[in-house]
Amino acid sequence: MNRRVFGLAALMLALSGPAFAEGTAMRVHKDPSCGCCTAWADLARKAGYDVTVVETPDIGAVKDKAGVPGAFWSCHTTKVDGYVVEGHVPFDALARLLETRPDVTGIAVPGMPEGSPGMGDDPAARFDVIAWGGEAGEGRLFHRAGVQ
Secondary structure (H helix, E strand, C coil): CCHHHHHHHHHHHHHHCCHHHCCCEEEEEECCCCHHHHHHHHHHHHCCCEEEEEECCCHHHHHHHHCCCHHHCCCCEEEECCEEEEECCCHHHHHHHHHHCCCCCEEEECCCCCCCCCCCCCCCCCEEEEEECHHHCCCEEEEEECCC
16 A cells, blocks of 8 residues: 555544544434534534434433532533433544543533533534542543633
8 A cells, every 4th residue: 555545544533533433322402492402413413423312391300310529510411331420521532432441420611611512513623621529539620622
């Protein structure tokens, strides 16, 4: 294989996203009127996840039952492969969670940061992803978006 073909193959592999996302089931609980949650779920589908959206008028009850600390709440709560994913988590952070399988309950992007996936999708947006539960205790930095 020559360098050009190899480089093209490597680029296509990198752009295709993590192979384990393909078909991984994801259940997104969201308020029926929330458009940014729908946008995040659509991006998850494009990333290869098998997304089920559950319209949930009492989203607070879902967060409480999932054990999401109040300080980490965002607009939607997702369950994927044994983890809780709260809010507009970028898919590279989600891929890292599923690949490394740390002893945590979940990860969160507290609030609704501008530029995060579903909130403008700006790859240069800077915000933190926080892990909680298990080895992360009450919360620790898991991923910093927009920082190279």
